[in-house]
Amino acid sequence: MNLEGWLSTHPYLRPVASFHSVVDGAIEANRTATPLVPEWDDYVNDFHSGVPLLHSSLVMVDVKPVATTLQPLLRILSRDLNGHLAEQSHALAAEIQYDADAPGRAIESLLGRADFASACPGLLRFLGWSILAHRFRSSLDAFAEWRKEDRWNRHYCPTCGSLPAMAQLVGFDSGRRRLLVCGCCGTRWSYRRSGCPFCESINEQRVSVLDIEGEAGLRIDFCGLCRGYLKTYAGEGSEDVLLADWTSIHLDVIAADRGLNRLASSLYGIQ
Secondary structure (H helix, E strand, C coil): CCHHHHHHHHHHHHHHHHHHHHHHHHHHHHHCCCCCCHHHHHHHHHHHHHCHHHHHHCCCCCCHHHHHHHHHHHHHHHHHHHHHHHHHHHHHHHHHHHCHHHHHHHHHHHHCCCCCCCCCHHHHHHHHHHHHHHHHHHHHHHHHHHCCCCCCCCCCCCCCCCCEEEEEEEHHHHHHHEEECCCCCCCEECCCCEEEEEEECCCCHEEEEEEECCCCEEEEEEECCCCCCEEEECCCCCCHCCHHHHHHHHHHHHHHHHECCCCCCCCCCCC
């Protein structure tokens, strides 16, 4: 399943796809130097204690290259987008225009390291995490390789600490394992096969599955205790499409209609 094939059967997602295309192009046009890969040995104690990478005081993750990208990115979006998104891009650019420290505080606020009040918090959250995910991709790949033998196996993201937006079931039958997927930074990590990753209940009888016909292996797993749900891809081979949170926004709508709660952070205004 490629993206165009998915959009052909889900045409209502094309405006979101177009927005992503503009943002991705603007980020590529303002590419900065790739951040250095941290020294993992400095972080190992925090890792085993359950401290996410971006929250550790033992590893210096420099977000300045991300912050310097924000202003030129907003100028491009103000020009290339239309309507409300263009207006918000212009407003957010004005908020950081006259304060040299403002872009850095804006990005640091996403990590809980600083305060930054914005009239456009949704756009800032989306753009900030989009730039972070692009800029730190090589570091996140190295992080995934480093922690391969040191299983995180916690219910929150090992990189940024967010709760999972999605999951993937890989393997077959009794050998299947579950990966959780962060909707902010895109990190994937192993978690126990059964139980709820939100309230951490291990009562299998309280976890139900809502199969969605014609959705290429996507389904909704939900907990009868906390009513939290997890969009789940029960398959392999189409990860780039089916594990992108925005490509299954319609499942969030279905879940909300059934009284289920999205407990993961959303970059798309669905809470």
